Amino acid sequence: MPPCRIVELHPPNEHWAKMAQEYGELFGKLLGPNLVRVHHIGSTAIPGIRAKPTIDLIPEVVSLEQLDALEAAIVENGFEWWGEYGLPGRRFCPLNDSETDRRLANIHCYQTGSSEITRHVAFRDYLSSDRELALQYEAEKIRCQSLHPNDTYAYSDAKNDWIKSTEKAALKWFDKKL
Numbered sequence: 001m002p003p004c005r006i007v008e009l010h011p012p013n014e015h016w017a018k019m020a021q022e023y024g025e026l027f028g029k030l031l032g033p034n035l036v037r038v039h040h041i042g043s044t045a046i047p048g049i050r051a052k053p054t055i056d057l058i059p060e061v062v063s064l065e066q067l068d069a070l071e072a073a074i075v076e077n078g079f080e081w082w083g084e085y086g087l088p089g090r091r092f093c094p095l096n097d098s099e100t101d102r103r104l105a106n107i108h109c110y111q112t113g114s115s116e117i118t119r120h121v122a123f124r125d126y127l128s129s130d131r132e133l134a135l136q137y138e139a140e141k142i143r144c145q146s147l148h149p150n151d152t153y154a155y156s157d158a159k160n161d162w163i164k165s166t167e168k169a170a171l172k173w174f175d176k177k178l
Contacts, residue, residue: 004151005103009050009141016044020055023095023105027059030074034067036060036112041120046127049138052152055105058120064111067091079107089114122174123167137166 017040024038042056043049061067071081074093085092091109096102110116127134140162148154 004153006150007145007148007152007155008052009145010053011050012048013044013053016051016053016055019105020044020057023055023107024057024059026077027057027074027079027093027107030070030077031059031061031067034061034063034070036062039117039121039124041108041124042106043137043141045124046134046137048131049127049134050141054103057105057107058117059107059109060112060114060117061109062112064089064091064109067109087116090116118174119167119171122170123163125177126166126170126173129173133166137162 020040039058043051079093082092093107095105144158
């Protein structure tokens with residue numbers, strides 16, 4: 001397991017969307033026609049809330065096998081390759097700043113049709129549509145940071161119950177929209 005990192009929550013940043021687009025385009029060029037689309041997910045995709053300054057993206061691909069064949073090219077272009085990293089059907093490719101080792105982006109690749117894509121997009125859209133709920137999530141993030149300021153793993157575990165509960169509502173809401 002990689003070392004723990006300090007949990008930094010930054011105020012909302014108008015540049016996060018631009019950074020997501022840039023990282024998505026950079027990674028997308030490596031995938032070529034296997035790329036379906038790139039989804040900006042996570043807290044940096046929810047307007048107006050504090051977030052770790054790490055961009056979370058889901059490149060949706062036609063084929064995981066084609067993606068796996070690009071492992072060497074992905075690594076040669078500055079991304080790491082962690083494979084499934086505990087989540088079946090995912091390929092995790094973090095991007096760190098080469099000078100500071102600060103995490104810039106978490107790239108979570110899934111094949112089209114994965115329920116993980118729907119889960120993340122529903123959560124993002126649900127919170128983006130409800131300002132009060134988004135602020136509740138921000139408060140939960142701040143609470144968890146205060147409990148685990150030096151351990152991103154413990155921080156993530158601490159907010160997991162809130163996220164899972166909200167995901168259930170988000171998926172019901174998302175299904176009604178479709």
